[in-house]
Amino acid sequence: MTTEEIETIIALATLASISDGSQDEAEQARVVEVARSLGLLAPETVIAQAMSGALTILMLAARLPSDEAKRLAHDTATAVCHANGWISPGEGKFLQELANALQLDTAPTDHVIADINRAVADHPALSTTPSVGVPVVADANAEGDAAAAAAASLDDHILDQAMLTAALELLPDRLANLGILPLQLRLVHHIGQRHGQQLDTQQVTDLVATFGLGAAAQVLEKVVRRMFGGIAGGLLGGLLGGTAGVATGAAVTFASTYALGHAADQYYEQGRTLSADDLKALFTRFRADAVTIFPRVEARIGELARGRSLDSLLRTGTR
Template identity: 35%
Template sequence: MQPEQTRALLALCLMAAFADQRKDDKEREQIKRVAASLGEGSGIDLLALYQDVLLKRITLENAVGALDARELRHLAYEMAVGVCDADGVHDAQETAFLEKLRASLDLPPQQAATILDDADRLAAAPPSAPLPAELDPPRPSTAAAKPAVDTAELDKRILNAAILNGALELLPQSLASMAIIPLQTRLVYRIGQAYGYSLDKGHITDFLATVGVGLTSQYVEQFGRKLVGGLLGKVLGKTGRAIGSAATGSAFSFATTYALGQVAKHYYGGGRKLDGSALKTSFNDLLGQARGLQQRYTPEIEQRARTLDVSKLMAELKV
């Protein structure tokens, strides 16, 4: 993939992020931070690209014009759908943007509809839906009284979810990135449920935003790290098992998931008494710990990436 093609895909990614025009200042600042972070050492001034997109100095037609391969155009649309659906099923403004993008990419309507339907089903699934079997194994029913919260079991589930999301970041399929956010929201739901709280998607989204995790900015970062790291370029259009140069992205997803799980355990386990500032401080402290922990589990993350069936996982998440 040529630098101008990488730049064009990232421009479309940012356009999709701003398509609904409802992003608050906090989310815009997070996306700006992501652009600055991804630009370091990439050879692309992504902070300047962020400003060009925000100020409409680069058009959708300009970006699409650099994508001269069918696989690149398919990837561009799939990526844009993932960004628009990261914080819920796309709204009317995002729908209009995606249709304009589809037409500009000359993508067949049925092909685009299949991508959109898959992403919408994933975005619409409630956080109370089951976790994948490997994270939420069935337990025999019992008439015994409900036991106290098993914190060791919660820790194991949090670690397994972090390993799985770290593995997803190593895979070339852009669909793999779409699975990370639903896995995180369901993990938070399960932790809240363990402590007697029934959470809806709005509460979980607010919880993530309070600790400093924006859904749209997180997806932009996941996709951008794969693209800048060369993983998508090396295996574009293929479904191979090769693990690309995405170690930084894997560490990011592992650490974010682990810290989210642990701060949720502290928050709901403590009766939801932490305020926003304390939650953010706790999350940042745990994020630092998780980054160190990730190195210890790198072999397990890579092994999971080699054996993971993304199609099966996506099917489980869409129910």
């Protein structure tokens, strides 16, 4: 892939990140950092041009002659638009315009998103029996709720969901990891409910964002790691603190989900009184714990993903 094609994809990712009407300076800086990981020495120029309105979808689409580059551009834009767990009307309009400009059939991408939305919608709390061989422990707080009594303890449930989200990183399906954030949001919602909290979507999203999860640039990192592969090379390893690749993605996702669940548990248990700094410290501590746990469950995560489609894995993990 040429430098011009990579620059074009980054420019389209930038347009995608502002298609909902906003992008702060920190987010813009993170996109610049990801772009540099791809070997773009001065990505600020193309990103600034995209943000200024000087570059349009039609102009950028014309710079992508190959089918591979077109597909990668649309997948990247879709992932960025999906960074908060869903696609807003403005983002949906942007993606449709991009698909039209690229003359691209988006059925594969639409199918992935439909699988994710269906699985999450069918199981809004993700609170049923664990599916990956984690021991089932009666939930003492359920008090008579038969479904909850059959569910795992909260610790086991968090571990279960951490393994499930990690397994999504291992699937061959393009954009399978778009299912990670919705599952993380549902995990937080479920934990809040267990502590008697009545939460709306924005409250859950805000808490997840406190830990730096779900930002468009973070999702762009995942796309870079999963799809660009050898293009990023060792440069991406420096950005992520390890070897670039899907396996690294599974470890990072496992640690993030595990830490998110336990930090959220502490937060709701203490009546949502913890400061942002306290939450981040908790997240860092639990993420370090997860790093030590991952080698013990890595084989189980691989078994979860082996031979499965996105839809079958999501249904297995939430039934």
